[in-house]
Each structure stands twice: as structure tokens, then as C-alpha cells.
Amino acid sequence: MKHLGKLALLAAAIGAAAAALMVFGARLGLWQPITGFGLYRSYFDLLAIGVTAVGLIALIVHLFRKEKVPAAFGGIAALIGVAMLVPMISSTLNPPVRAAPINDITTDTANPPVFLVLDETREGARTSLAYAGAKVADIQVTAYPDIAPLETNLDADSAFVRALEVAEAMGWDIVAKDAEHRRFEATARTSVFYFADDVVVVVSEQESGSRVDLRSVSRIGRSDQGINAARIRAFQQKF
Known part of the structure; x- marks a missing residue:
């Protein structure tokens, strides 16, 4: 004893x-x-x-x-x-609020950015990178009405460079980048449990300045517990 x-x-x-x-x-x-x-x-x-x-x-x-x-x-x-x-x-x-049952969040639900390099073979993936359409879009608009494209006064090339800088500062692993078309794909990890989420960023020219669109998709789970929306908000704030 x-x-x-x-x-x-x-x-x-x-x-x-x-x-x-x-x-x-x-x-x-x-x-x-x-x-x-x-x-x-x-x-x-x-x-x-x-x-x-x-x-x-x-x-x-x-x-x-x-x-x-x-x-x-x-x-x-x-x-x-x-x-x-x-x-x-x-x-x-303080029971957590149940998150929306979606794992694919984008700033443009009408024309979501498309993954061209990352595909269904990505490690540990149990979800598809194909956008599910109006059903998911309607849920997102209700759950995360603030998620919208980022409008900037920077020209498109400068905005693309800035977007890459922000992504790297946030610790994303840049998988592929295309400066000519001002787009890149990356993998981001959650701080707890280290879950992988895939992100595509596309910069487009505007009459005045440019527009930055993002899409963040979880590899696992029907619901992302709000992580993808939070990631997009954090990116836009840092930008």
C-alpha cells in the first residue's frame, strides 16, 4: 500500500x-x-x-x-x-451545435472551382471531389450565408501570388499550382487528429481588381463540423 x-x-x-x-x-x-x-x-x-x-x-x-x-x-x-x-x-x-451535414464548402456554389490534379485516389479519401450540386448548395447557403467570393483591388496576378503566400503561411501543402491560369490545389490538415482536407483556389480578373474563389472538401465524414467554412473565413481574413 x-x-x-x-x-x-x-x-x-x-x-x-x-x-x-x-x-x-x-x-x-x-x-x-x-x-x-x-x-x-x-x-x-x-x-x-x-x-x-x-x-x-x-x-x-x-x-x-x-x-x-x-x-x-x-x-x-x-x-x-x-x-x-x-x-x-x-x-x-455546453453541448456542441450540430453542424450542417455537408463536407464540401465553396465561395461559388453556382460554378464551384474544380479539382484538376487531386482526384479520387488521394490517400485515405472516402468522399468524392465531384460537387453534389443544388442540394449541397442550398444547405451551405442556409448554414453558412457569409461564405462568398473574395473581391480584391489587386490585379489578378498579384492576387494569385498573395493567395499562395497566405496558403503557405496557413501551413497548407501546395500540391499543384498553375500561374498561367491563376489556380492552385493544396491539402490542409486539421490541428486535432490531423485530418486531411483538400482545397482549390482560383483567381479571376475583374473589371476593377480581381476575385478569389475557394473550395474546401473533407476526405472523410458526411459532416465537416464547420471546419471547411472556418478555413475559408481564416484564409480570407489573412488575405
């Missing part, structure tokens, strides 16, 4: 490491993002509860035995468990 606090702290360290692997394993190349996400959904909360319980038991036992140092170990383990419980507690107190 005298080593219970140390064992609880060791269990907490192992639990925290396992939790980190669930979230960042795909970024480390250990597995596909969907695998890490599946592990997280299935085991993260149970792991957090287990770590918290073991830490509390150790804390109580050692306090009862008046063993201060081992009790401190148990208390630290319990705090690690509580920290791991934060996502579950937060989602319980």
Missing part, C-alpha cells in the same frame, strides 16, 4: 501518454487520422475516468495513513485525470 501513490502517478503518466497518442498519433505517422479519432471516441473518456479514480483512491488511502508524500503523488495523478476529463465535462455543460 505504501507505493500506491507512486503507482497512481505512473498510471496517470501512462494514461496521459496514451491520450496524447490518440490525438497526435496521425501527425506522428502512426496511423490514419480516422484511427486516432476512433480510439479517442471509444477510449478517451474511460481512460480519463480511470486515471482520476486511481489518483483519488491513492490520495484518500495515503491521507488516511498520514503519508504526505505518497498522498501528494495520488493528488497529482488525480489532477491529471481531472484535466483529461475537461473535454467530456465541457461537452456535457
Whole structure:
């Protein structure tokens, strides 16, 4: 019993490491993002509860035995468990709003930018790059009415260069670029779980200035949880 606090702290360290692997394993190349996400959904909360319980038991036992140092170990383990419980507690107190059931967002629903290089063979893809048409467009307009083309005073060539700079600054992997037609395709990754989304950007001339259109498509999932719309907004703000 005298080593219970140390064992609880060791269990907490192992639990925290396992939790980190669930979230960042795909970024480390250990597995596909969907695998890490599946592990997280299935085991993260149970792991957090287990770590918290073991830490509390150790804390109580050692306090009862008046063993201060081992009790401190148990208390630290319990705090690690509580920290791991934060996502579950937060989602319980503030349930997330269900996102629109679409994973393909564009600034031009009438004539969405087309992918010419990225195709259905992209790694881990379970969705199509073919635009689904009016049904998806109607849902997008209702869910994200602010998503619209970016109008700029820059000439088209300068706007294309600026768009590339912004994409690179946002950490997108530029897959292909065509300066002549002022378009490029890229892959962007989510910060958590490292899911891949594919983006195409097209710059067109206007009578005064230019227009920048984007389209962002998730490789996995019926709903993108608002990620693609948020990405387009972030790009436009940085531009």
C-alpha cells in the first residue's frame, strides 16, 4: 500500500501518454487520422475516468495513513485525470451545435472551382471531389450565408501570388499550382487528429481588381463540423 501513490502517478503518466497518442498519433505517422479519432471516441473518456479514480483512491488511502508524500503523488495523478476529463465535462455543460451535414464548402456554389490534379485516389479519401450540386448548395447557403467570393483591388496576378503566400503561411501543402491560369490545389490538415482536407483556389480578373474563389472538401465524414467554412473565413481574413 505504501507505493500506491507512486503507482497512481505512473498510471496517470501512462494514461496521459496514451491520450496524447490518440490525438497526435496521425501527425506522428502512426496511423490514419480516422484511427486516432476512433480510439479517442471509444477510449478517451474511460481512460480519463480511470486515471482520476486511481489518483483519488491513492490520495484518500495515503491521507488516511498520514503519508504526505505518497498522498501528494495520488493528488497529482488525480489532477491529471481531472484535466483529461475537461473535454467530456465541457461537452456535457455546453453541448456542441450540430453542424450542417455537408463536407464540401465553396465561395461559388453556382460554378464551384474544380479539382484538376487531386482526384479520387488521394490517400485515405472516402468522399468524392465531384460537387453534389443544388442540394449541397442550398444547405451551405442556409448554414453558412457569409461564405462568398473574395473581391480584391489587386490585379489578378498579384492576387494569385498573395493567395499562395497566405496558403503557405496557413501551413497548407501546395500540391499543384498553375500561374498561367491563376489556380492552385493544396491539402490542409486539421490541428486535432490531423485530418486531411483538400482545397482549390482560383483567381479571376475583374473589371476593377480581381476575385478569389475557394473550395474546401473533407476526405472523410458526411459532416465537416464547420471546419471547411472556418478555413475559408481564416484564409480570407489573412488575405
